[in-house]
Amino acid sequence: MNQLTLLFQLSGFSLDHIEIQTDVVVLQAHVQALEAACPLCQHPAHRVHSHYTRTLHDLPCGTRSLRLLMTVRRFFCDCTDCPRKIFAERLPDLTKVYARTTTRFTQAVEALGLALGGKAAVRLGTQLGLVRSRTTMLRTLRRATPPSGSTPRILGVDDWAFRRGSSYGTLLVDLERSQPVDLLPDRQANTLATWLQAHPGVEVISRDRAGEDAKGARQGAPAALQVADRFHVLRNLADTLEKSLHPHRRALKQVHLVINTSPSALPAVRYERPARRRDKQRHQQEKRDLYETIRQLGAQGMSQLAIGRLLHLNRKTVASYLHAEQFPERASHPLRPSILTPYEAYLYDRWQQGYHNVVGLYREIQAQG
Numbered sequence: 077m078n079q080l081t082l083l084f085q086l087s088g089f090s091l092d093h094i095e096i097q098t099d100v101v102v103l104q105a106h107v108q109a110l111e112a113a114c115p116l117c118q119h120p121a122h123r124v125h126s127h128y129t130r131t132l133h134d135l136p137c138g139t140r141s142l143r144l145l146m147t148v149r150r151f152f153c154d155c156t157d158c159p160r161k162i163f164a165e166r167l168p169d170l171t172k173v174y175a176r177t178t179t180r181f182t183q184a185v186e187a188l189g190l191a192l193g194g195k196a197a198v199r200l201g202t203q204l205g206l207v208r209s210r211t212t213m214l215r216t217l218r219r220a221t222p223p224s225g226s227t228p229r230i231l232g233v234d235d236w237a238f239r240r241g242s243s244y245g246t247l248l249v250d251l252e253r254s255q256p257v258d259l260l261p262d263r264q265a266n267t268l269a270t271w272l273q274a275h276p277g278v279e280v281i282s283r284d285r286a287g288e289d290a291k292g293a294r295q296g297a298p299a300a301l302q303v304a305d306r307f308h309v310l311r312n313l314a315d316t317l318e319k320s321l322h323p324h325r326r327a328l329k330q331v332h333l334v335i336n337t338s339p340s341a342l343p344a345v346r347y348e349r350p351a352r353r354r355d356k357q358r359h360q361q362e363k364r365d366l367y368e369t370i371r372q373l374g375a376q377g378m379s380q381l382a383i384g385r386l387l388h389l390n391r392k393t394v395a396s397y398l399h400a401e402q403f404p405e406r407a408s409h410p411l412r413p414s415i416l417t418p419y420e421a422y423l424y425d426r427w428q429q430g431y432h433n434v435v436g437l438y439r440e441i442q443a444q445g
Contacts, residue, residue: 088107088108088109089105089106089107089108089170090105090106090107090108091103091104091105092104092105092106092147096140097140099139099140099141100140100141100142100143101137101140101141101142101143102143102145103142103143103144103145104145104147105144105145105146105147106146106147107146107147107148107149107165107167109165110122111151112149112151112163112165112166113166114151114153114155114158114160114163115160115163115166116153116158116159116160116163117153117155117157117158117160119153119154119155119158121151121152121153121154121163122151122154123151123152123154124149124150124151124152125149125150125151125152125162126149126150127147127148127149127150128147128148128150128164129145129146129147129148130145130146130147130148130167131143131144131145131146131176132144132145132146132170132171132175132176132177132178133176133177133178133181134177134178134180134181135178135180135181135184135205135206136204136205136206139205141205141207144178146167146170148164148165148167149164149165150162150163150164150165151163151164151165181206182216184206185197185201185206185208185213185216186216186217186220188200188201188204188206188213189213189214189216189217190217190220194210194211194213194214195210197213198210198213201213226277227275227276227277227278228248228249228250228251228252228253228257228278229252229277229278229279229280230250230251230252230278230279230280230282231248231249231250231251231257231278231280231281231282231300232247232248232249232250232251232281232282232283232305233246233247233248233268233281233282233283233284233289233293234246234247234249234283234284234305235247235263235284235286236259244262244263245259245260245261245262245263246259246260246262246263246267246268246289247259247260248260248271251282258271263286263288263289264288264292265288265289265291265292265295266292266295267292268288268289268292268293268296269291269292269293269295269296270296271296272292272293272295272296272297272300273296273297276297278297278300279299279300279301280300280301280302280303281293281297281300281301281302281303282303282304282305283302283303283304283305284304284305284307284308285304285308285312290302360406363403364403366387366397367397367400367403367404369387370383370387370389370394370397370398371397371398373386374398380394380395380398416441419441419444422440422441422444423437423441426440
């Protein structure tokens, strides 16, 4: 077996030696071709100048990492018009120029980084045998060529903060596919207009209320329909409603809600679970005991700093307790009614009856409205 087709599905390579170590498999190979094309003039060269070994990391083989040692030749370029006299043969089907990993290894790292990001991709990659640091993972993503897609029909335009409060750009999103399209370096109208003119075919532009975005959309795609995004539609509705009700604010203060006080009316507050109530009471008692301890230590003449070091508290907390005439009760806020408030009594009765099927209970209260 002198071909690498079993592992790489490539032709033109000969396998010279295999060495299996504890955690790595080393393959030594060379190119079978007798000539190579100059990368500048593409003229075939036959005269060999020298040899050197190129080390490439590949996808792991089982539980062992795979290392490929390629014997690469340097050739003389005999073309008189070519400025390069000596060149190294290329391996376009296996790897890129100056790369230390195979193409399929780089593609696996890119897919992992795009799916998980930096640190998470490193943790999973270590388990899969794709050992790379966080910075190397990010550099691989930056070098990756983004997929070239068609011009979106419905384009979303919004601001993007490179550095909040300092540097902003414009993010373009294909709203039909929910995928980012491009990232413009600023928020100027000319930049957006130039991009739209270079990518004709946009029919709808969803944007915010920024004037530069509107101006750029008019200049770059005058035939496109400009609409507000969902957030700003609701924002415009809220502003309009507030503006309409503002002249009647005195009359609105006189409006009172009618509350049904009949005995059959359900409580308007949420039911507080017993376990949560017990935890709240226990925590409150611990704070009371801490308050009494601080007051006693203060009466004995200990300083605030000494009390804080003894009880592992901040000096400001100790000072607030010492200056308080009585234990500072925490203001209680009434629980707001939830969507289950009208049905809590019914659900409690059904649960006490022994019916604990959650899906069945949900369907019963859903049938009640």
